[in-house]
Amino acid sequence: MTELTQLxxxxxxxxxxxxxxxxxxxxxxxxGAMDTHRDLNxxxxxxxxxxLERAKEADYNIGQGRAGALEGLPLGIKxxxxxxxxxTTAASYxxxxxxxxxxxxxxxNLKAAGAVNLGKTNLDEFAMGSSNESSYYGxxxxxxxxxxxxxxxxxxxxxxxxxxxxxxxxxxxxxGTDTGGSIRQPASFCGIVGMKPTYGRCSRxxxxxxxxxxxxxxxxxxxxxDSAILLSVMSGHDPKDSTSADLPVPDFEASLTxxxxxxxxxxxxxxxxxxxxxxxxxxxEKGITWLKDAGAEIIDIALPHTKYALPTYYIVAPAEASSxxxxxxGVRFGLRVEGDSxxxxxxxxxxxxxxxxVKRRIFIGTYALSAGYYDAYYLKAQKVRxxxxxxxxxxxxxxxxxLTPTAPKPAFPLGENSDDPVAMYLNDVFTVPASLAGLPGxxxxxxxSSGGLPLGLQILTKRWDEETLFRVAGxxxxxxxxxGHPFDGEG
Amino acid sequence: xxxxxxxxxxxxxxVIGLEVHAQVISNAKLFSGAPTDFGAEPNSQVSFVDAGxxxxxxxxxxxxxxxxxRTGLGLKAQINKRSVFARKNYFYADLPxxxxxxQFELPIVGEGxxxxxxxxxxxxxxxxxxxxxxxxxxxxxxDLHPSKSFIDLNRSGVTLMExxxxxxxxxxDEAGAYLRKLRxxxxxxxxxxxxxxxxxxxxxxxxxxxxxxxxxxxxxxxVKNVNSVRFVMQAIxxxxxxxxxxxxxxxxxxxxxxLYDPNKGETRQMRSKEFAHDYRYFPxxxxxxxxxxxxxxxxxxxxxxELPDEKKERFMSDYDLTAYDAGVLVVEKETSAYYEDxxxxxxxxxxxxxxxxxxxxxxxxxxxxITDSPVSAANLGxxxxxxxxxxxxxxxxxxxxxxxVEEGEDPEFIVDERGLKQxxxxxxxxxxxxxxxxDNSDKVEEYxxxxxxxxxxxxGQVMKQTGGKANPGMLNELLRKKLSP
Numbered sequence: 012m013t014e015l016t017q018l019x020x021x022x023x024x025x026x027x028x029x030x031x032x033x034x035x036x037x038x039x040x041x042x043g044a045m046d047t048h049r050d051l052n053x054x055x056x057x058x059x060x061x062x063l064e065r066a067k068e069a070d071y072n073i074g075q076g077r078a079g080a081l082e083g084l085p086l087g088i089k090x091x092x093x094x095x096x097x098x099t100t101a102a103s104y105x106x107x108x109x110x111x112x113x114x115x116x117x118x119x120n121l122k123a124a125g126a127v128n129l130g131k132t133n134l135d136e137f138a139m140g141s142s143n144e145s146s147y148y149g150x151x152x153x154x155x156x157x158x159x160x161x162x163x164x165x166x167x168x169x170x171x172x173x174x175x176x177x178x179x180x181x182x183x184x185x186x187g188t189d190t191g192g193s194i195r196q197p198a199s200f201c202g203i204v205g206m207k208p209t210y211g212r213c214s215r216x217x218x219x220x221x222x223x224x225x226x227x228x229x230x231x232x233x234x235x236x237d238s239a240i241l242l243s244v245m246s247g248h249d250p251k252d253s254t255s256a257d258l259p260v261p262d263f264e265a266s267l268t269x270x271x272x273x274x275x276x277x278x279x280x281x282x283x284x285x286x287x288x289x290x291x292x293x294x295x296e297k298g299i300t301w302l303k304d305a306g307a308e309i310i311d312i313a314l315p316h317t318k319y320a321l322p323t324y325y326i327v328a329p330a331e332a333s334s335x336x337x338x339x340x341g342v343r344f345g346l347r348v349e350g351d352s353x354x355x356x357x358x359x360x361x362x363x364x365x366x367x368x369v370k371r372r373i374f375i376g377t378y379a380l381s382a383g384y385y386d387a388y389y390l391k392a393q394k395v396r397x398x399x400x401x402x403x404x405x406x407x408x409x410x411x412x413x414l415t416p417t418a419p420k421p422a423f424p425l426g427e428n429s430d431d432p433v434a435m436y437l438n439d440v441f442t443v444p445a446s447l448a449g450l451p452g453x454x455x456x457x458x459x460s461s462g463g464l465p466l467g468l469q470i471l472t473k474r475w476d477e478e479t480l481f482r483v484a485g486x487x488x489x490x491x492x493x494x495g496h497p498f499d500g501e502g
Numbered sequence: 503x504x505x506x507x508x509x510x511x512x513x514x515x516x517v518i519g520l521e522v523h524a525q526v527i528s529n530a531k532l533f534s535g536a537p538t539d540f541g542a543e544p545n546s547q548v549s550f551v552d553a554g555x556x557x558x559x560x561x562x563x564x565x566x567x568x569x570x571x572r573t574g575l576g577l578k579a580q581i582n583k584r585s586v587f588a589r590k591n592y593f594y595a596d597l598p599x600x601x602x603x604x605q606f607e608l609p610i611v612g613e614g615x616x617x618x619x620x621x622x623x624x625x626x627x628x629x630x631x632x633x634x635x636x637x638x639x640x641x642x643x644x645d646l647h648p649s650k651s652f653i654d655l656n657r658s659g660v661t662l663m664e665x666x667x668x669x670x671x672x673x674x675d676e677a678g679a680y681l682r683k684l685r686x687x688x689x690x691x692x693x694x695x696x697x698x699x700x701x702x703x704x705x706x707x708x709x710x711x712x713x714x715x716x717x718x719x720x721x722x723x724x725v726k727n728v729n730s731v732r733f734v735m736q737a738i739x740x741x742x743x744x745x746x747x748x749x750x751x752x753x754x755x756x757x758x759x760x761l762y763d764p765n766k767g768e769t770r771q772m773r774s775k776e777f778a779h780d781y782r783y784f785p786x787x788x789x790x791x792x793x794x795x796x797x798x799x800x801x802x803x804x805x806x807x808e809l810p811d812e813k814k815e816r817f818m819s820d821y822d823l824t825a826y827d828a829g830v831l832v833v834e835k836e837t838s839a840y841y842e843d844x845x846x847x848x849x850x851x852x853x854x855x856x857x858x859x860x861x862x863x864x865x866x867x868x869x870x871x872i873t874d875s876p877v878s879a880a881n882l883g884x885x886x887x888x889x890x891x892x893x894x895x896x897x898x899x900x901x902x903x904x905x906x907v908e909e910g911e912d913p914e915f916i917v918d919e920r921g922l923k924q925x926x927x928x929x930x931x932x933x934x935x936x937x938x939x940x941d942n943s944d945k946v947e948e949y950x951x952x953x954x955x956x957x958x959x960x961x962g963q964v965m966k967q968t969g970g971k972a973n974p975g976m977l978n979e980l981l982r983k984k985l986s987p
Contacts, residue, residue: 093557106556113550115557217557223787252559253789331787334589337600338554342653353595353651380591380782389784 020237034083079125087185090131105364115217133172143171154497158463167197192442199417202465210449214249239263266478272306277410333376505673533560554598579614596640609634629668737762821850843879
């Protein structure tokens with residue numbers, strides 16, 4: 012049954028429809044893969060019994076001819092989505108034992124479409140990180156290894172568990188969330204497709220908040236088609252989220268025409284950084300050629316405020332986080348460490364409950380919002396954020412999509428950036444600008460580094476133009492012909 | 503009306519600004535669908551949003567917005583068609599999110615005015631600086647357990663309007679008049695029930711003093727969360743005297759937050775400036791700016807009732823009432839409606855006198871409001887009619903009114919049943935006069951001898967004889983005729 016886990020989401024969907032196999036078999040196969048690869052620590056919580064129960068229902072529904080769009084398809088859910096009756100941790104000790112009595116809108120949409128939830132995937136604590144190493148439950152590992160080197164690599168982050176699980180065939184697809192690159196960068200590191208929709212496309216209701224003006228849910232899949240299928244179900248207007256857009260959801264799968272003739276693709280000069288890995292640079296050049304050969308017009312564009320994106324992000328995101336994380340105070344749920352007074356209880360609970368990276372960001376954010384510093388940091392950052400958005404608006408007057416690398420380098424060994432937060436933050440240099448601008452972005456696996464590690468290329472389009480995004484991504488995927496498998500080298 | 507504090511070295515004037523938190527009458531909380539009934543079981547009116555659960559998001563309640571705009575219009579204030587919700591960050595056990603959603607730089611309502619009606623009939627204008635919407639916090643209960651506190655989140659997320667005045671008031675009386683007027687306006691508008699004892703209107707008073715004639719604003723202290731008009735007035739007076747004492751003994755006032763203890767009649771320190779919170783306000787990223795257009799404002803304006811100031815003007819011009827009487831009658835919407843029912847088709851001044859002097863007196867004595875009045879407006883109107891058509895005298899009317907207050911009956915019925923109708927029959931009055939004259943022939947002689955003053959005495963005697971029912975005009979005329987030699 013191993014081969015069932017090798018199917019794409021769309022192939023599994025078609026197989027179920029044709030009755031080639033049952034949802035229970037499909038789910039069982041993935042539960043087996045979860046057992047086999049438990050060393051990757053991709054899941055924080057596994058719910059095999061619930062999954063099989065759901066799969067049985069799915070088989071019944073399919074038999075009755077009333078299958079939902081994702082009927083019987085087993086998925087991994089990033090453990091930042093609140094799931095009713097299932098432990099939800101945000102990979103933080105402070106949410107110790109927290110089982111929500113409610114279901115996030117995105118996972119409720121998936122449930123309603125018939126999807127099977129296999130479990131909650133690992134992530135950086137509160138989605139803060141680019142390596143999954145800040146998880147209270149230990150780092151998830153990248154299923155990929157460098158050729159001839161057995162050291163463990165990070166899967167990227169924060170949606171590292173989802174990326175590892177999708178890559179290692181421990182689910183057909185997974186949900187992620189992306190605040191500054193948390194879907195796209197791990198997708199690049201693990202050789203899968205990671206898509207962040209336009210801010211407002213997916214409801215944030217029921218997703219543990221990190222940075223409210225940046226957080227977006229998105230699909231993590233092995234193919235662009237799967238990404239489009241999953242996004243169609245995840246997205247949609249939600250009156251419970253004031254920032255969710257009241258727009259119709261297009262049939263994203265239908266946008267995969269395979270034809271990009273005449274589309275104008277922008278190449279931003281500002282992304283040609285010194286830090287850029289030679290393999291990444293070479294792949295980017297190849298990507299440009301592929302799109303050109305497919306009939307697109309390549310245009311050089313300027314995004315002059317790009318260099319301010321990271322510093323801006325590291326003001327805005329921690330500022331919002333410092334406020335969003337104030338509710339973890341030991342009073343109502345999760346961890347409480349008793350103290351002599353209310354303040355003492357707060358101090359002890361939060362000191363014990365939050366990890367180092369989360370504390371660092373709460374400090375940064377609290378500082379940036381403090382009286383006397385607000386104007387210089389937070390307000391200035393908001394102004395720069397607007398300029399960065401304007402850069403894109405201007406650029407999109409002349410182009411339909413932008414092609415960039417996803418991350419400046421391939422996956423790195425565990426511990427490599429642990430002592431250097433700024434080096435860690437540089438992982439997001441290409442993903443953060445689109446996050447700040449609220450644009451949709453997708454990372455498509457496009458090749459291997461000289462060390463045999465997957466590399467992704469990123470496509471960006473203007474707000475609400477996911478259709479062009481998928482259209483270009485489909486062509487890039489096809490021309491790149493990435494067929495890498497993480498365990499190929501293991502014999 | 504001036505309130506000045508005479509010190510050893512100077513005469514001081516007090517400068518007062520008030521911040522009122524008014525709970526909005528609404529179907530639900532500001533950002534969640536939870537209900538807002540007063541006095542419900544603890545923690546029975548709490549949604550996941552109000553409890554600050556992970557992943558929960560606020561969604562603005564449109565009714566709350568409408569009520570804020572309505573109140574702004576009632577305060578003749580600038581309505582801001584674009585306003586922004588901001589987070590006010592601080593930790594407390596009854597603040598589940600770790601921040602209060604409020605408005606900071608861009609409130610929904612800007613500058614407005616309140617006209618104070620002082621007890622001497624004069625009026626004074628006080629500027630409103632702003633009105634903004636915000637969430638209430640929950641309630642901490644510290645006295646149920648020796649070492650633990652209990653938290654009730656029913657109030658968490660309830661909509662408040664914070665209404666901030668300019669430092670325009672100069673006496674405790676003015677502060678009291680301000681609160682009463684504000685309460686009157688929000689009650690007319692139906693935006694807040696104004697019940698300070700239930701906590702649906704709470705007041706923070708900012709108080710400072712300065713030598714008379716000076717225009718400086720000295721350091722102020724904020725007396726927080728005072729829950730009755732009387733206590734606010736007392737707290738201000740105490741606080742002002744405390745400032746004067748400190749200045750006169752060479753000291754300086756530190757900016758701080760204080761609490762008023764109504765039992766001791768004094769304020770005490772709650773939080774000094776060093777421990778003042780840095781609230782780290784920033785626009786709430788979970789909420790879009792609140793934007794509406796002129797049509798929206800106009801549609802609310804079209805439904806505004808006649809407000810106390812306009813009603814007062816109308817009562818003065820239509821009914822020829824004094825400013826004081828008109829002012830008293832319009833404080834409560836119910837009172838003014840009652841008055842208009844009584845005054846309709848009758849002498850409006852007589853109606854005002856009956857309502858203000860007799861009815862208010864009786865209601866006060868019984869401690870009930872006009873909506874529970876045993877005397878209906880229709881019945882009070884009938885009573886006035888009975889006087890004006892000479893069925894009863896003004897004096898008898900007062901007795902009838904007493905019966906109406908106690909028994910709630912129709913005055914015509916009372917007059918009939920108790921035989922209180924005026925005697926207008928010449929023969930009966932003459933008979934009574936003759937009887938009195940026969941019994942007091944000496945007095946008749948004295949009168950006829952030129953002692954005119956005795957006429958009044960005869961009137962009284964005849965009235966007594968008729969049980970007070972003789973028509974006074976007829977009695978006077980007949981008596982004069984009979985007594986003349």
